[in-house]
Amino acid sequence: MMENPVRNIHCNHVYEKETTxxxxxxxxxxxxxxxxxxxxxxxxxxxxxxxEALDFKREIAKRKQSEL
Numbered sequence: 001m002m003e004n005p006v007r008n009i010h011c012n013h014v015y016e017k018e019t020t021x022x023x024x025x026x027x028x029x030x031x032x033x034x035x036x037x038x039x040x041x042x043x044x045x046x047x048x049x050x051x052e053a054l055d056f057k058r059e060i061a062k063r064k065q066s067e068l
Contacts, residue, residue, distance in 0.1 A: 001063070005056035008034055011041035014053045021047060 004017040013036045023032055024045055031044030043049070 002056065002060060005053040005060070006050035007053040007056075008041070008045065009049050009051055010034070010043045011036070011039050013039060013041075014056050015050070017050065020045070020050065 002014075002016045005014050006017045006020065007014050011034050013034055015035070020035075023035070024047060033039070033044060034041045
């Protein structure tokens, strides 16, 4: 389960922040596109393109609470 979800401002897909930032850093020269299979977004992903996904964060918190 995601701990720190972020949303791509170009296509609205949601990713885990640390994992995505590591991918961006690893592929810095070449760049990466949205990792979702079939996504039509061709814009290279940059750290400033990731916004906190508060809706996902709330849902994660609810699910964790219900598991207790």
